[in-house]
Amino acid sequence: MTPQPALIIGSVAIDRVATPFAQSDAILGGAASYASIAASYFTPTRLIAIVGADFPASFRRRLQKHRIDLTGLQVDPQGKTFYWSGKYHENFAGRDTLEIQLNVFENFSPLLPAAYRDTPYVMLGAIQPALQNHVVDQYAGRKRPFILADTFDLWIHTTRPELLRLLRRIDLFVINEDESLLLTGARDLVVAGRLLRKMGPRIVVIKKGAHGSVLFHPEGMFAIPAYPVAKFVDPTGAGDSYAGALLGYLASVNRTDFAALKKAVAYATAVASLTVESFSVNRLSAAGRPAIDARFRALRELTRF
Amino acid sequence: MTPQPALIIGSVAIDRVATPFAQSDAILGGAASYASIAASYFTPTRLIAIVGADFPASFRRRLQKHRIDLTGLQVDPQGKTFYWSGKYHENFAGRDTLEIQLNVFENFSPLLPAAYRDTPYVMLGAIQPALQNHVVDQYAGRKRPFILADTFDLWIHTTRPELLRLLRRIDLFVINEDESLLLTGARDLVVAGRLLRKMGPRIVVIKKGAHGSVLFHPEGMFAIPAYPVAKFVDPTGAGDSYAGALLGYLASVNRTDFAALKKAVAYATAVASLTVESFSVNRLSAAGRPAIDARFRALRELTRF
Numbered sequence: 034m035t036p037q038p039a040l041i042i043g044s045v046a047i048d049r050v051a052t053p054f055a056q057s058d059a060i061l062g063g064a065a066s067y068a069s070i071a072a073s074y075f076t077p078t079r080l081i082a083i084v085g086a087d088f089p090a091s092f093r094r095r096l097q098k099h100r101i102d103l104t105g106l107q108v109d110p111q112g113k114t115f116y117w118s119g120k121y122h123e124n125f126a127g128r129d130t131l132e133i134q135l136n137v138f139e140n141f142s143p144l145l146p147a148a149y150r151d152t153p154y155v156m157l158g159a160i161q162p163a164l165q166n167h168v169v170d171q172y173a174g175r176k177r178p179f180i181l182a183d184t185f186d187l188w189i190h191t192t193r194p195e196l197l198r199l200l201r202r203i204d205l206f207v208i209n210e211d212e213s214l215l216l217t218g219a220r221d222l223v224v225a226g227r228l229l230r231k232m233g234p235r236i237v238v239i240k241k242g243a244h245g246s247v248l249f250h251p252e253g254m255f256a257i258p259a260y261p262v263a264k265f266v267d268p269t270g271a272g273d274s275y276a277g278a279l280l281g282y283l284a285s286v287n288r289t290d291f292a293a294l295k296k297a298v299a300y301a302t303a304v305a306s307l308t309v310e311s312f313s314v315n316r317l318s319a320a321g322r323p324a325i326d327a328r329f330r331a332l333r334e335l336t337r338f
Numbered sequence: 339m340t341p342q343p344a345l346i347i348g349s350v351a352i353d354r355v356a357t358p359f360a361q362s363d364a365i366l367g368g369a370a371s372y373a374s375i376a377a378s379y380f381t382p383t384r385l386i387a388i389v390g391a392d393f394p395a396s397f398r399r400r401l402q403k404h405r406i407d408l409t410g411l412q413v414d415p416q417g418k419t420f421y422w423s424g425k426y427h428e429n430f431a432g433r434d435t436l437e438i439q440l441n442v443f444e445n446f447s448p449l450l451p452a453a454y455r456d457t458p459y460v461m462l463g464a465i466q467p468a469l470q471n472h473v474v475d476q477y478a479g480r481k482r483p484f485i486l487a488d489t490f491d492l493w494i495h496t497t498r499p500e501l502l503r504l505l506r507r508i509d510l511f512v513i514n515e516d517e518s519l520l521l522t523g524a525r526d527l528v529v530a531g532r533l534l535r536k537m538g539p540r541i542v543v544i545k546k547g548a549h550g551s552v553l554f555h556p557e558g559m560f561a562i563p564a565y566p567v568a569k570f571v572d573p574t575g576a577g578d579s580y581a582g583a584l585l586g587y588l589a590s591v592n593r594t595d596f597a598a599l600k601k602a603v604a605y606a607t608a609v610a611s612l613t614v615e616s617f618s619v620n621r622l623s624a625a626g627r628p629a630i631d632a633r634f635r636a637l638r639e640l641t642r643f
Contacts, residue, residue: 124525220429221548223566243526244549245563256563256640258550261528295643335561336641338600 038077038102039284040178041069041277042143042168043158045082045106047092049118049132050312052125052267060313061092062117064158064183067270068277070314071304072156073099074322075281079149081105085113085137095318104146112137125268145171154284156276157182157203162195169202179289181205181280182234183272189216200233204289207276209240222247226254236294238279240272248298252291257298257336260306260328267312271305274317278304278325303328343382343407344589345483346374346582347448347473348463350387350411352397354423354437355574355617357430362572365618366397367422369463369488372575373582375619376609377461378404379627380586384454386410388446390418400623409451417442430573450476459589461581462487462508467500474507484594486510486585487539488577494521505538509594512581514545527552531559541599543584545577553603557596562603562641565611565633572617576610579622583609583630608633 048062065082072078079102088108096103115138118131143164150171155178157165165182172178180203188196189212196216200206206229210222217232219225222239226249229237237249245258279301286293303325310316353367370387377383384407393413401408420443423436448469455476460483462470470487477483485508493501494517501521505511511534515527522537524530527544531554534542542554550563584606591598608630615621 221570223568241549244546245561247563247566254566254640255643256550256566257643258552258561258563261552261559261561263528265526292643299643333643335559338560338562338597338604338638 034286034288036076037153037284037287038079039072039075039154039156039281040079040081040149040152041065041072041156041158041280042081043068043156043160043273044115044138045080045084045088046115046117047088048116048269048313050267050269051120051131053121053123055266055312057267057312061095062269062313063115064270064273066096067273067308067314067317068156068158068280069096069101070099070318071274071277071308072281072284073101074304074325075278075300076154076285078102078281079105079152081143081145081149083107083109083137083141084115086110088114095314098318104148107141109137109140112140119269121268143168150175153178153287154280155180156280157199158273158276159183159185159188162188162192162199165199166195166202169199179204179283181207181276183207183276184212186212186215197232200229203234205236205238205279206234207238207240207272207279209242209272213239223254236289238298240275242268242271246275246298246302248294250291250294255291255295255298257302257332260302260332261335262306262309264310266310268309269312270314270317271308274308275301275305299329299332300325302332339591339593341381342458342589342592343384344377344380344459344461344586345384345386345454345457346370346377346461346463346585347386348373348461348465348578349420349443350385350389350393351420351422352393353421353574353618355572356425356436357572358426358428360571360617362617366400367574367618368420369575369578371401372578372613372619372622373461373463373585374401374406375404375623376579376582376613377586377589378406379609379630380583380605381459381590383407383586384410384457386448386450386454388412388414388442389420390442391415393419400619403623409453412446414442414445417445424574426573448473455480458483458592459585460485461585462504463578463581464488464490464493467493467497467504470504471500471507474504484509484588486512486581488512488581489517491517491520502537505534508539510541510543510584511539512543512545512577512584514547514577518544528559541594543603545580547573547576551580551603551607553599555596555599560596560600560603562607562637565607565637566640567611567614570614573614574617575619575622576613579613580606580610604634604637605630607637
């Protein structure tokens with residue numbers, strides 16, 4: 034087995050997050066930040082994203098600390114970094130966006146640098162489906178990589194046809210439970226998973242937050258609970274780091290069979306449980322691979338009978 | 339290992355249930371009906387409950403079919419059987435009680451028949467905590483059995499001190515997630531489970547419905563997803579059959595160590611998944627042990643990585 038590199042495409046942002054218990058400063062956010070750091074624990078990781086001139090050097094250093102290849106990190110010297118501010122409700126049941134400034138993200142066009150073209154494992158974070166399709170278009174005439182894509186409810190509501198087109202072009206679709214019901218019209222997760230596989234992707238993962246996740250693979254289903262976190266701080270980025278770890282693990286073993294996918298889902302679960310223990314990528318970045326491996330083993334203990 | 343008998347104490351009722359998709363006739367209901375049939379798949383099972391003169395012979399035959407010892411099934415010839423009618427909300431998110439007639443249940447005093455006194459595994463269904471304590475009182479001066487108890491939110495609101503007293507006298511407490519948070523004031527399940535164990539019971543199981551369940555044991559935690567049901571009909575009795583199967587399995591192996599508890603939780607999960615596939619005990623009663631064993635094995639497959 035030769036470890037393969039992974040490519041993460043998505044948003045890098047500055048966030049400001051309020052939970053029922055605490056309030057963050059301006060922190061490193063964005064799906065691609067979480068996902069690339071998560072993937073980097075498993076395999077060499079490349080990033081495509083855009084930031085503005087205001088992007089703090091400390092945030093860049095954070096990504097560099099994980100040896101993430103930033104060749105594809107565009108910097109728009111005229112613009113400001115994508116900014117998101119949100120507030121979680123009581124018991125983390127939903128959240129409100131308080132402020133969103135797309136800034137440089139408005140003109141983001143994810144272009145594959147020549148050095149990235151042959152990356153065999155690619156994650157398309159939950160950016161507009163048209164941009165996700167634009168990435169896939171760039172593989173016209175060459176071997177398409179293994180593609181994982183994520184989405185979120187806004188795109189299901191506003192650009193469904195473009196999203197449906199994307200689904201026919203990817204291998205692995207990662208989506209949360211509510212969105213899976215919204216997209217398929219199904220009433221429960223098992224039916225939603227099956228319907229999503231019929232819409233294109235060979236493999237589907239439905240995330241249920243604190244209730245774990247379920248994998249739908251041609252060879253069968255797999256279900257895993259969330260790792261029982263004792264000090265829950267902020268759910269932001271949990272799903273993104275989950276997807277990044279999932280892809281990173283698959284790339285590291287260069288396999289996408291059922292057994293590899295199950296392990297990938299367990300690693301993703303372990304990584305997401307670290308993410309939620311702090312604001313931003315702090316805990317995720319500080320954890321180190323041994324802490325991830327320990328949670329992977331603990332998940333095995335927790336679920337084996 | 340010598341299989342031991344199990345004793346189930348609780349309600350036997352006539353139910354009328356409406357779901358978003360269907361409406362039942364007057365059907366066999368009550369926690370003890372579900373729990374005793376579930377337990378009977380694992381070990382000889384005894385029942386203590388009360389019914390009225392109107393209790394249909396076909397419902398009695400249903401219990402007899404499972405060789406449940408009905409010595410403790412009191413019949414009040416002057417009264418009518420406990421009646422409950424309810425309606426589930428859209429997506430089964432909660433339910434309303436449309437009508438409740440306690441009838442003979444109002445005067446229910448669960449008395450241990452002499453022949454039941456030495457039953458080493460006992461389930462106290464979610465009847466009033468005062469009645470549950472009344473059962474435990476009858477073990478004064480003799481060896482107390484292994485006791486599993488269930489409760490529900492009404493008792494947490496109205497008779498908390500009596501419930502707290504019960505918790506100090508039982509071995510295994512089974513409760514659903516919302517109720518565990520209500521009773522402990524915890525914000526999440528992991529904390530709730532730990533707090534509940536400090537309130538008395540050595541072992542706690544928190545049920546999360548379609549999201550599975552979590553076991554808290556002195557030796558550690560165990561988590562299992564729900565079995566992915568394809569044809570969901572009615573959740574009524576799922577938790578009761580879960581608890582009955584849990585106790586029945588423990589009695590059948592006459593063990594309550596961590597390994598036995600994990601298996602018991604997996605069998606309970608399998609049994610509950612059959613219960614929800616029909617109104618009343620129909621599917622549960624028709625399933626047979628091989629169907630339960632098949633789901634137990636499927637759960638192992640579903641969760642192993």
